[in-house]
Amino acid sequence: MPISLDPQMMRAIIMDHYEKPRNKRTPHDDRYQMMHIDSPNCIDDINVFLLEENGVISDCAFDGIACTISTASTDIMTELVIGKNVQDALYIIEQYQKMIHEQPFDDTVLDEAIVFINTHRQAARIKCATIGWDALKELLDHDHKHEK
Amino acid sequence: MPISLDPQMMRAIIMDHYEKPRNKRTPHDDRYQMMHIDSPNCIDDINVFLLEENGVISDCAFDGIACTISTASTDIMTELVIGKNVQDALYIIEQYQKMIHEQPFDDTVLDEAIVFINTHRQAARIKCATIGWDALKELLDHDHKHEK
């Protein structure tokens, strides 16, 4: 269950991903699926890109206008899911959403994403901390349905 | 001020005017002015007709669909104003409206119309007891304005 993290560390991780996001880009490649998502409450207005090959997420990226929290959380997500298969990615997303909503979750798969564990304290920002994750989940769910 | 009327008498007067209205008719004569008035609260939907000659009301009538209270009160009004000059008619209307709204009024000019003195007890019916009077007042006011 939730490990006690050092606030300094958490802050550093968020700022690092915000200032130097690893996967904030628009891939110009037809094989990518894209999902646009925005929020009437925050400035957030992003596209999430997914490249899935043989059931494996070979790339994931995002682009657009986004606040600190949404940029960092989405960027961390992209790192977490790249290279994972669809099932595993969905599992990670599920655990993240459980964490955000203060339910028991499996912290072994969340890695840096754990820095958002206190988001509930600023409930109005839950949407920012989950906007990218929601978009990716929809892309994966949609994909999954087609397979059946 | 208000004289104490016998309820039996009052009732008889109202029913008499309702069952045998003296001036419930549509004059087919271009010289008449007409005002249509209705109420969303009651069934009342009447036309009031006025024939004014040289500042004197030579005829007044009404027609249409109307409840007991509005029929009787409008009919009594027509009787009261026929033959009066405009000023006097307006004075009568004013006294009647004062009576209905429980203000001091000159009861010497109201004659049978006094039977409506208790209308305030059934406030929802005030509109019925005044609908014809309001229409005539508008006709006379309108007329008056033109004269100036």
Place this chain on the structure above:
Amino acid sequence: MKKIDPYLIRDDFPMFKNKVMMQGKPLIFLDNASTTFKPYAVEKAVNAYLQYETANSHRGDYDLCYNVDVKIDEARATLAKFINAEKREIVFTSGTSMSINLIAYGYGTKYLTKDDEILITQAEHASNVLPWFKVGEMTGCKINYIPLNEDGKLVPENLRKVISKKTKIIAVAHVTNVLGFIVDIKEITKIAHQYGAIVVCDGAQSVPHMPTDVKDLDVDFLSFSGHKMVGPTGIGVLYGKYGLLEKTAPFMTGGGMNAKFDMCGDVTYLQPPSKFEAGTQNIEGIYGLKAATDYLMSLGMENIRRYEDELRTYAIEKLKKNERVILYNEKAESGIITFNIKGVFAQDEATYLNSQGIACRSGQHCAKVLLDYLGEVATVRASLYFYNTKEDIDAFVSALEKGGDFLDAYFA
């Protein structure tokens, strides 16, 4: 199943607890088709917003504001459960009238053309007639009437006689407000869908009084008002199948329903239900409506229906013994009783009842067209709810018996 005990229930209602009088007599409220009393729970919910939780919705980044969003979301979930819909299919409006205007404008004027037809009946409330007349004006489509049967009831057979490929919308009440018949909407919907028409159901008089399952009825749109189901005024619901809501244009535009727009006039609207909720909502109304819905669900809609039925049967039996009473809807199944007293104008009778502390409604009941059909320019309507008692009925029946001269009200 729980049996309704109106005496216990009355303790939940301030209008009874406060012993509100009318004309110096204990109030007997038989105008529930017009509006209904509110339980303390509704007042409490409204006050919670006014006293402890005031903030605007979906417009801020602080807890107070977020809390309002959460509450509105919960209210939507409660309303969805109440009629077996999905949360995203619940649009908050100011009431039935606005709900119907929204569909008429956002769907009717958008998809109908001059070759199309809208079917209504003569028994509809003005709010389910005039918006369709407007669609007719704007698109040139025809407004036609499904004939009622001899009792004044809409029966599916009669729809079959008139429906055609031209029929695009069928707008009818589940229960009408003058005669109170319960329409077999499920069958109406089935027929409509065979012809590719949609059913816009006016639930103002049905949803408060009986179980409503939009999935079972398969209606395409359903409207109802909070104030007729022990909730606040100024708040109501439009239910729509999600796919249809997506196809429907917004009726009102403004803050809160647009994702963004630019100077060239390109506007992106949010998804339903937000798309339809422009401007600041009736927030305490939403809180109150949730409390009202919870209250009704705790009593059980089937219990409410059964109790009203019992009360109506009791009343009809007694009224039939009075020879001066003309009953217009003896066979109706709802709590609506429409009548006249021989030789007395409806308004005069209502005034007399008022003088006895009894609230009934007279007049043209908004369903003005129907009165051509009834052959009466006006009628009196007594309408029941679960907090009415047999004593209420007794007082009403005996007032009608005693009321020798309605003018007594003027001189008593």
Place this chain on the structure above:
Amino acid sequence: MKKIDPYLIRDDFPMFKNKVMMQGKPLIFLDNASTTFKPYAVEKAVNAYLQYETANSHRGDYDLCYNVDVKIDEARATLAKFINAEKREIVFTSGTSMSINLIAYGYGTKYLTKDDEILITQAEHASNVLPWFKVGEMTGCKINYIPLNEDGKLVPENLRKVISKKTKIIAVAHVTNVLGFIVDIKEITKIAHQYGAIVVCDGAQSVPHMPTDVKDLDVDFLSFSGHKMVGPTGIGVLYGKYGLLEKTAPFMTGGGMNAKFDMCGDVTYLQPPSKFEAGTQNIEGIYGLKAATDYLMSLGMENIRRYEDELRTYAIEKLKKNERVILYNEKAESGIITFNIKGVFAQDEATYLNSQGIACRSGQHCAKVLLDYLGEVATVRASLYFYNTKEDIDAFVSALEKGGDFLDAYFA
């Protein structure tokens, strides 16, 4: 003149008396442009309806019902007095958004053609933009912008530069919700009328904060919302010059606004304001709005304006000492203060303020178009009302000073 004492005033407001907290800290509410707290008097008026006076309006023949009519009439008279209008010129709506939609639909789409023009500004709220876009769509008329001056303010000179005979409607806010400048509406109206155009004034941010005299301003229509003037949500006003209201088509149709209709589709509408009030109104909202209006009048609108001015000056002076604060509307005259903290996203700053118990609004403020103009995707807005104190300002200013790292809100 009476001087406002916010400490005394706070006793009238349950949100203060109840010591509502946010994030475990005493709440400092600086989001008054979004919505406002309600005095006990409003709650009391709302409860009077819910507990003692429940009935529908203009629909019955019993005292309870008649009493509602009288109360609504009194409310209309109070609102008329408040803005120096006539009673019959006051239309109740669900709020500013609906008021503007009503005019856009009932007047705009009725009288404008493709050769006409509507002038707005980039500073308008979504509710004063999107309805006009719709008129554009429906009639083909053009929507053009009166340029703002370098401060972002609408000045009459700029109207003179763009107005022409084609201009039929000028729809502008008296005070805008992002930058809070007070517009010289009287002069705008004078120019408009010279060209035969009408002025539709959005008073959502002005009417609650300063005296409004529609006769003096000579505006043709004016809209405002109850909830922004210590009244309930879900209720607002459309004022219109009577002759224009008569010319305006109804936006919603339904019960209560029609005199009669027949099966052929001939409908006679009632006169204004009834013509525009279809369906059951937000009755407790009307009661509450009357109480709110009485409350504001008892304080005096000029006193309110003067006090807010004083408070704003105090705040601006202090804020200017903080180098990290970017002020966007230093010169504005209203209680609206728009700013950012260098290097911090508006939403993040608002979140930080929330963690300190301070309610501010961040974001695109609905006036999304304006942000192209400001060159900022988002800003933070603090907005004052007469119940704010200098201590509120002090706490706000010092939070902005201390707020070294906004992410503290996440970890504190």
